[in-house]
Amino acid sequence: MTNTSYEKLVEVYEKISSTSSRLEKQDIIADFLMYIKETDADITYDITLLLQGKIFPPWSDKEMGISTQLIIKALSNLLGESTKSIENKLAEVGDMGEISEELIKNNKQVTFFKVPLTVKKVLSNLRKTESITGSKSQNKKINYLLELYTSASPLEAKYITRTITERLRIGVGEGTLVEAIAQAYNIDKEIIDRAYMLSNDLGEVASRAQESIESVKSLTITPGKPIKPMLAQLSPGIKESITEMKKVICETKYDGIRVQIHHYNNKTKIFTRRLENVTNALPEVVEYIEEALPSKDFIVEGEVIATKDNKPISFQYILQRVKRKYDIDKMREKIPLKVFLFDVLYYDKPTAELPIIQRRQLLEEIVTTSKNVELSTMKIVSQENYTEAEKLFTWSIDEGHEGIMFKDVTSPYSPGKRGKNMLKYKPLRETLDCVITGGTYGKGKRAKFFGSYLLSLLDEKTGEYKTLVHAATGMDDDLLASLTKRMEKLIISKSEQNVLFKPKVILEIAYSEIVESNEYESGYSLRFPAIKGVRDDIGLDEVDTLSKLHQMIDLQK
Numbered sequence: 285m286t287n288t289s290y291e292k293l294v295e296v297y298e299k300i301s302s303t304s305s306r307l308e309k310q311d312i313i314a315d316f317l318m319y320i321k322e323t324d325a326d327i328t329y330d331i332t333l334l335l336q337g338k339i340f341p342p343w344s345d346k347e348m349g350i351s352t353q354l355i356i357k358a359l360s361n362l363l364g365e366s367t368k369s370i371e372n373k374l375a376e377v378g379d380m381g382e383i384s385e386e387l388i389k390n391n392k393q394v395t396f397f398k399v400p401l402t403v404k405k406v407l408s409n410l411r412k413t414e415s416i417t418g419s420k421s422q423n424k425k426i427n428y429l430l431e432l433y434t435s436a437s438p439l440e441a442k443y444i445t446r447t448i449t450e451r452l453r454i455g456v457g458e459g460t461l462v463e464a465i466a467q468a469y470n471i472d473k474e475i476i477d478r479a480y481m482l483s484n485d486l487g488e489v490a491s492r493a494q495e496s497i498e499s500v501k502s503l504t505i506t507p508g509k510p511i512k513p514m515l516a517q518l519s520p521g522i523k524e525s526i527t528e529m530k531k532v533i534c535e536t537k538y539d540g541i542r543v544q545i546h547h548y549n550n551k552t553k554i555f556t557r558r559l560e561n562v563t564n565a566l567p568e569v570v571e572y573i574e575e576a577l578p579s580k581d582f583i584v585e586g587e588v589i590a591t592k593d594n595k596p597i598s599f600q601y602i603l604q605r606v607k608r609k610y611d612i613d614k615m616r617e618k619i620p621l622k623v624f625l626f627d628v629l630y631y632d633k634p635t636a637e638l639p640i641i642q643r644r645q646l647l648e649e650i651v652t653t654s655k656n657v658e659l660s661t662m663k664i665v666s667q668e669n670y671t672e673a674e675k676l677f678t679w680s681i682d683e684g685h686e687g688i689m690f691k692d693v694t695s696p697y698s699p700g701k702r703g704k705n706m707l708k709y710k711p712l713r714e715t716l717d718c719v720i721t722g723g724t725y726g727k728g729k730r731a732k733f734f735g736s737y738l739l740s741l742l743d744e745k746t747g748e749y750k751t752l753v754h755a756a757t758g759m760d761d762d763l764l765a766s767l768t769k770r771m772e773k774l775i776i777s778k779s780e781q782n783v784l785f786k787p788k789v790i791l792e793i794a795y796s797e798i799v800e801s802n803e804y805e806s807g808y809s810l811r812f813p814a815i816k817g818v819r820d821d822i823g824l825d826e827v828d829t830l831s832k833l834h835q836m837i838d839l840q841k
C-alpha cells in the first residue's frame with residue numbers, strides 16, 4: 285500500500301475540470317477509484333468525500349473552522365504579501381483558489397520545509413481546525429494551514445483553498461459519482477443507487493463496493509443514521525393528480541418542521557430534514573413518541589407543529605423552538621408542540637421499501653395516538669371519489685393547515701428523491717428557495733447593511749449555483765441587520781458596493797412571474813421578488829433547482 289500523494293488527487297481534479305463531458309468525468313473518476321483500490325484501498329471513503337469537496341462524512345455535525353480571511357492571513361504570512369493586496373486580487377478575480385495558485389507560483393522565497401503532501405496529511409490538517417477553540421485558536425488554525433501551503437505546489441494550493449471554501453468547481457454532481465462508483469467496481473447502477481438512497485453516504489457505498497457486491501446490497505437503513513427525506517413535486521391540480529396516480533393516499537399537509545425520529549438502544553433521537561440532531565431542543569417530542577410507540581428499534585417520520593389552544597400557529601414559532609439551546613423548559617410552555625406522524629421507515633427491520641399503503645397500515649398498528657401525537661388525517665382516493673380529496677383540502681385549509689399531499693399507494697420511500705410518487709397541493713403560489721451568492725450594500729440610512737441580495741438556484745447537473753434574481757423587498761429592520769451580520773462572515777470577495785458570498789444561507793422568495801433574462805446565469809429571472817424568510821430548516825442540497833424552475837415555467841403557461 286502506498287500513501288497516496290495529494291498531487292495525484294489534484295491531477296484528477298484538473299482532468300475532471302478540463303472536460304465538460306459528463307461521461308468523460310465519470311471515466312476519470314472510475315479509473316481513479318480503481319487505482320485507489322489497487323494502491324491505497326483504506327482511503328476510498330476519504331477520496332469519495334474529497335471528490336465531493338467535503339472533508340467530513342454526511343452524518344457528521346462537524347464543520348471546518350476556516351474563513352476566507354484566515355486563508356488570506358495564512359498566505360500573507362507565508363509569502364510576505366499584505367492582506368490588503370491579496371484582498372484586492374480577490375475582488376478582481378473572485379476565486380480564492382486561483383489566487384492561491386498564483387501566489388504560490390510567484391513565490392520567490394526558498395523554503396526548507398517542503399515535504400510532499402499526502403491526501404491523509406491534507407485531510408488531517410483541515411479536520412483538526414474544526415475542534416480548535418479558545419484564545420489562540422486563530423493562530424493555531426493558521427499554523428495548520430501554513431504547514432500545508434508551505435509544501436503545496438501552486439495547483440495543490442488551488443485545491444486546498446477550494447476545499448476550504450467549499451467551491452471545488454470541478455462540475456461533478458452526485459449522479460456522476462454514483463455512475464462512476466458503479467463503473468469502477470462493475471456493479472449495477474441500480475444497486476449503487478439503492479445503497480446510496482438508504483445510507484445517504486457515498487463514501488460508505490464506495491468502500492463497500494470495493495469489498496463486494498453483497499456488501500453493497502446489505503447496506504440498508506439503520507436507526508441512528510439519518511437519511512435524506514423523500515421530497516414532493518408540485519401537483520398541477522387535484523383532479524389531474526388523482527387521474528394520473530390512479531389510487532392515492534391523500535393527506536393533510538402540515539406547516540411545521542419535518543422530523544425523522546430514530547429509536548434504538550432505548551434512546552430516541554430527532555433529526556430535521558437537514559439531518560441535524562435537534563433532540564435536545566424538543567424534549568417533549570421525545571416523551572410523546574416514547575409514550576406512543578412500543579420500545580422497539582424504529583424510525584418514524586412526521587411533522588411537528590407549534591400550537592396555541594390546540595390550533596396550528598405560524599411555522600416561524602416552531603423554528604424558534606428548534607434553534608433554541610437554552611431555557612428550553614420555558615420555551616416548552618410558551619410554544620407547545622404537537623406531532624403528526626405520516627410514515628414509518630423501520631420497525632424492527634427496514635420497512636422503507638414497502639408500499640406506502642402498507643407502511644401506513646403498520647403505523648396505524650404501532651402508534652397509540654393521544655392529544656400530542658396523531659397520525660396525519662388521510663383518505664384513500666381514486667378517480668371515482670376524487671371530490672373526497674377536494675373536501676379534505678378545504679377542511680385542511682379551514683383548520684389552518686397548509687394544503688394536501690398525494691402519495692401513490694404503491695410507492696416505496698425514495699430517500700432524497702423529488703419524484704412523481706409524492707405531490708403537494710397548496711393554495712398559494714409556490715415560492716422558490718434560493719441561496720444567497722452575492723449582495724449589494726444599501727444607500728443612505730441602509731449603507732451599513734446589505735440592501736439587496738443576489739440569489740441563485742442549484743444546477744443539479746453540475747452541482748453549481750446559477751444566478752436568478754436580485755431581491756431587496758420583504759426585509760424588516762431586524763432581518764436586514766441580522767442577515768447582514770451573518771452574511772459578512774461569508775464574504776468571498778468585495779468590489780465597491782458589491783460582494784460575493786460563500787453559498788450558505790437560503791431565502792424563500794415569493795414573486796409574481798418567471799421571465800426570460802440575459803442578465804442572469806439561469807437564463808431567467810423573477811418579477812417582483814419578495815423575501816419571505818430565511819430557510820434555516822433546509823440544507824444546501826435542497827436549494828431549488830433549475831429543473832424545478834422549468835417545471836414552474838410550464839405550470840405558469
Ligand SMILES: Nc1ncnc2c1ncn2[C@@H]1O[C@H](COP(=O)(O)OP(=O)(O)OP(=O)(O)O)[C@@H](O)[C@H]1O
Binds near residue numbers: 516539540541557689
Ligand atoms: N402529510 C405529510 N406528508 C408528507 N410531508 C408533509 C406532510 N405534511 C407536511 N409535510 C411537509 O411537506 C414537505 C414536502 O414538501 P417539499 O418536499 O416540497 O418540501 P418544501 O421544499 O419544504 O416545500 P414546502 O415549502 O411546500 O413545505 C415535507 O418536507 C414535510 O415537511
